[in-house]
Amino acid sequence: xxxxxxxxxxAAIEAGKAIMEVYAQPxxxxxxxxxxxxxxxxxxxxxxxxxILKPTGIPFVSEEDLPPDRSQFKRYWLVDPLDGTVxxxxxxxxxxxxxxxxxxxxxxxxxxxxxxxxxxxNAECGMRNAELLTPLGHSALTSSNxxxxxxxNSAFSTKQExxxxxxxxxxxxxxxxxxxxxxxxxPAHPDxxxxxxxxxxxxARLAEGSADVYVCYSKTKEWDTAAADAxxxxxxxxxxxxSDGQPLEYSKADYPNPPFVAWAASECR
Numbered sequence: 001x002x003x004x005x006x007x008x009x010x011a012a013i014e015a016g017k018a019i020m021e022v023y024a025q026p027x028x029x030x031x032x033x034x035x036x037x038x039x040x041x042x043x044x045x046x047x048x049x050x051x052i053l054k055p056t057g058i059p060f061v062s063e064e065d066l067p068p069d070r071s072q073f074k075r076y077w078l079v080d081p082l083d084g085t086v087x088x089x090x091x092x093x094x095x096x097x098x099x100x101x102x103x104x105x106x107x108x109x110x111x112x113x114x115x116x117x118x119x120x121x122n123a124e125c126g127m128r129n130a131e132l133l134t135p136l137g138h139s140a141l142t143s144s145n146x147x148x149x150x151x152x153n154s155a156f157s158t159k160q161e162x163x164x165x166x167x168x169x170x171x172x173x174x175x176x177x178x179x180x181x182x183x184x185x186x187p188a189h190p191d192x193x194x195x196x197x198x199x200x201x202x203x204a205r206l207a208e209g210s211a212d213v214y215v216c217y218s219k220t221k222e223w224d225t226a227a228a229d230a231x232x233x234x235x236x237x238x239x240x241x242x243s244d245g246q247p248l249e250y251s252k253a254d255y256p257n258p259p260f261v262a263w264a265a266s267e268c269r
Contacts, residue, residue, distance in 0.1 A: 001124050004101060004124075005124050007053060007056065008077075008099045008111045011099060012111045013120075014052060015044075015045035015046075015081055016097055016113050016115035019045050019097070020116075023116075027039050027041065037089055038064070039089070041082055042063070042085060043064055045082050045097060046064040046065050048081075049079055049081055049099060050065060050079075053077055058075055058076055059073045059076040059077070061073070061077060062223070064081060070251065074104060075101070075103045076102055077101060078101075078222060078223050079098065079100070079223060080096075080200075080221075080223040082096075082097065083097070083199040083223075084096060084199030084201075086171045087198035093116035093117065094114075095114070095115075095199050096112050096200050096201060096204075097115065098200055098223065098227040099227055101230075102250050105249065106250065107227065107230035107250060110122065112204055121208070121231050123207075123235070163191055164189040164192040164193070165193050165211040165213075166185060166192055166194050166195070166211070166212065166213050167194075167206070167214040168196055168214070169196070169197075169198070169216065169218055172218035174217045176259070177216070180217070181215060200227065202228075203228030203229070203232050204231070206232055206237055206262055206264040207232050207235040208235075209264060212263070213267060216257075216260050220257045221256055222248075222250050222256075222257060225239065225248060225257055232262060232264075235264075235265055237262065237265045237267075237268055238262070238268050240261055241258050241260050243258055243259070
């Protein structure tokens with residue numbers, strides 16, 4: 001598993017380089033059949049990740065490269081090559097590369113890489129860690145200057161220094177989110193603060209302990225959450241369906257997620 005994680009980290013960094021090349025110049029924005037935006041950066045990143053992961057022999061499923069049927073895959077890569085395309089188009093820097101490994105319908109490995117921040121979060125079963133990468137494209141594999149910190153430890157060290165923090169989507173906030181916050185969260189936390197964040201960076205903040213909960217009613221897909229779900233689980237957090245409080249399911253007949261709430265470790269008792 002460790003070798004697969006290292007390969008996924010490498011793939012995320014290389015995809016990030018390609019994304020930043022597109023980001024640095026004018027680019028076209030296209031609309032897919034589901035009315036979501038896509039750019040050349042999405043497509044280039046997907047192809048790069050696919051080629052790097054190909055030697056593993058593990059089936060590849062990407063938002064931009066979907067197989068006709070994945071039901072026969074017990075184990076497969078699930079990739080969002082550019083999570084936060086709206087943020088990419090708006091040039092606010094809040095987009096990520098997400099790579100997950102699904103095994104028996106569960107995310108067991110996850111990598112989130114934020115190219116603009118040059119920051120990576122990663123986890124596999126039994127491992128709790130994250131990496132801060134410096135400079136761009138030079139990971140801990142090649143740079144002795146890379147610094148490390150523990151998601152598990154930081155999740156508790158920052159809690160006492162801030163108010164109860166609720167994260168919502170920067171681009172896809174809905175009235176249902178505010179209703180959940182006011183009816184479910186605010187009675188127990190009247191002084192809560194609401195912060196906005198793009199892409200899977202919301203999960204990353206939960207994993208490292210700089211926020212407590214992320215409420216999502218927007219239309220997400222499995223590739224949006226799989227890598228982040230694996231990382232948050234490794235950090236002691238949870239991602240639960242609002243309808244019944246059960247964990248998100250993967251390898252369903254179709255890709256859409258139901259509304260969910262993601263909880264930091266400090267809120268999982």
